[in-house]
Amino acid sequence: MKTEIKEIxxxxxxxxxKALKKLKFSLNESFDKAVKAIxxxxxxxxxxxxxxSGIIASKISATLSSVGTPSFPISASDCSHGDLxxxxxxxxxxxxxxxxxxxxxxxxxxYAKLNKILLIGIVSNKDSTLYKSSNIKLLIPxxxxxxxxxxxxxxxxxxxxxxxxxxxxxxxxxxxxxLDFKKVHPAGNLANKLKxxxxxxxxxxxxxxxxxxxxxxxxxxxxxKKRLGFIVIINNxxxxxxxxxxxxxxxxxxxxxKFENKKIKFFMTKNPFIVEEDMLASDILFQMNRKKITxxxxxxxxxxxxTIGVIHIHNLLNNLK
Numbered sequence: 106m107k108t109e110i111k112e113i114x115x116x117x118x119x120x121x122x123k124a125l126k127k128l129k130f131s132l133n134e135s136f137d138k139a140v141k142a143i144x145x146x147x148x149x150x151x152x153x154x155x156x157x158s159g160i161i162a163s164k165i166s167a168t169l170s171s172v173g174t175p176s177f178p179i180s181a182s183d184c185s186h187g188d189l190x191x192x193x194x195x196x197x198x199x200x201x202x203x204x205x206x207x208x209x210x211x212x213x214x215x216y217a218k219l220n221k222i223l224l225i226g227i228v229s230n231k232d233s234t235l236y237k238s239s240n241i242k243l244l245i246p247x248x249x250x251x252x253x254x255x256x257x258x259x260x261x262x263x264x265x266x267x268x269x270x271x272x273x274x275x276x277x278x279x280x281x282x283x284l285d286f287k288k289v290h291p292a293g294n295l296a297n298k299l300k301x302x303x304x305x306x307x308x309x310x311x312x313x314x315x316x317x318x319x320x321x322x323x324x325x326x327x328x329x330k331k332r333l334g335f336i337v338i339i340n341n342x343x344x345x346x347x348x349x350x351x352x353x354x355x356x357x358x359x360x361x362x363k364f365e366n367k368k369i370k371f372f373m374t375k376n377p378f379i380v381e382e383d384m385l386a387s388d389i390l391f392q393m394n395r396k397k398i399t400x401x402x403x404x405x406x407x408x409x410x411x412t413i414g415v416i417h418i419h420n421l422l423n424n425l426k
Contacts, residue, residue, distance in 0.1 A: 117251040117258060120251055121251075124246070124260075125262065125266055128263040131244065135243055138241050139241045139271060140278060146174075146223075148193060149196050150175070150196070151177060152166045154181070154264075156257070159178070159181065161261050162178045164265060165201075166178040168268060169272050172273070172286065173275070174279070182209060185209075185212050189212070189213065196223075197222075198222050198223065200225070200227070200235055201227045203229050203260040204228075205228035205233025205234060207235075210234075210235060225243060229244065229245045243267060245260075299385065300385070301383050301386060302381065302382050302403045303382040305386055305421065306382070306420075307333075307415050308413065313331035313333055313336040316341070317346050317369060317370035320366055320368060321364045321365050321367055321369055324349065328354070334351045335399075335400045335417075338370060339412070344411060345402055345404075345411065346373065347374050348373060378393075379404055379412075380392075380403055381406055382403050399418045400417050400418065401415070
């Protein structure tokens with residue numbers, strides 16, 4: 106019995122794999138036209154479907170919005186009771202229907218035609234009302250459903266995949282990157298992964314700056330006072346010249362050299378590892394582990410010599426949990 110049940114599950118998945126393969130090879134220039142049209146849209150992308158396709162429409166709309174294409178789903182039934190007023194001729198309308206002859210969509214199709222609203226149809230039937238009425242026709246393949254061919258499974262999977270393909274293509278073409286993504290995902294684990302140096306660095310009065318001509322005696326007082334394990338060495342123009350760390354101090358003491366009345370610049374580490382303010386915290390942590398260092402200086406884009414912040418590895422570890 107266990108094997109039989111497992112085989113049923115495998116068969117469902119296998120049918121969906123076959124459906125996705127058919128979808129992959131069905132993409133053509135209409136897909137290009139749809140992406141280009143949405144990029145040119147100055148308003149919103151409105152998506153609608155009926156039944157299970159309506160649920161898929163909501164998911165596609167949410168994905169589009171999350172990657173830089175403002176979108177919202179609408180209910181087909183509500184459209185017949187006033188919600189058509191939410192659609193303007195500046196919007197793009199995407200209708201999803203496997204058969205393309207869903208009666209609930211007829212009023213929406215008529216409204217789109219009457220108001221010259223660009224209509225993109227995601228449909229599998231060339232003889233359907235939706236296919237014939239669409240300005241851009243995204244023809245999805247005819248597929249085998251699970252459950253004796255009556256349960257919407259393979260069809261909704263390819264509808265969802267088509268939506269994901271559109272979303273990612275738009276994301277790439279709009280050059281919507283990780284930092285843009287972070288702006289619309291300010292909370293949760295994803296936000297932590299997308300934190301940048303700018304989000305975590307210590308700034309202004311918290312940075313332990315020391316002039317390169319300062320004597321070691323005073324420099325070590327600052328090192329102890331700030332308790333960060335390092336100080337940033339700058340010249341008279343405020344440019345970063347190097348770092349001096351607790352580790353550097355330990356090595357000097359082991360050599361039993363007299364250094365208290367000498368300038369810090371003779372003992373600092375020149376050309377330390379620095380990062381741009383927009384670098385992802387996860388990438389910084391990787392580099393710090395690889396280089397076996399515990400602190401970095403942060404610079405503003407276009408000016409590597411000017412330190413605007415510092416990060417200790419403890420900051421990264423505490424914020425990337």
